[in-house]
Amino acid sequence: MANTAQARKRAKQSERRRLHNASRESQFRTRLKQVIKAIESGDKAAAKAAYAAAVPVIDRMTKTALVHKNKAARHKSRLNARILAMA
Numbered sequence: 809m810a811n812t813a814q815a816r817k818r819a820k821q822s823e824r825r826r827l828h829n830a831s832r833e834s835q836f837r838t839r840l841k842q843v844i845k846a847i848e849s850g851d852k853a854a855a856k857a858a859y860a861a862a863v864p865v866i867d868r869m870t871k872t873a874l875v876h877k878n879k880a881a882r883h884k885s886r887l888n889a890r891i892l893a894m895a
Contacts, residue, residue: 832874839865843887852894859887 810816839862846855863884870880 829874832869832872835865836869836875840883840887843891847887847890847894850894852891855891855894859891862887 810819839858843855843858843862846858849855866875866880866884869875870877
């Protein structure tokens with residue numbers, strides 16, 4: 809347990825950041841799942857719309873270093889490839 813005022817403050821800050829980051833990570837995963845669900849439904853227009861909504865969220869998570877830039881690029885690339893491959 810934190811014994812000094814500084815350590816207590818850092819513990820509170822860490823907990824606040826953990827909760828904030830957890831909600832952002834959840835939002836990231838939710839957006840990815842929405843795109844995948846739209847792709848699997850076979851509706852190309854819905855998939856494109858979901859992808860367009862997901863890209864800014866993915867980029868925002870990258871900007872704040874919540875997700876590594878290469879991971880974000882990989883997700884965007886794979887989702888876009890799946891959308892383009894739809895008949």
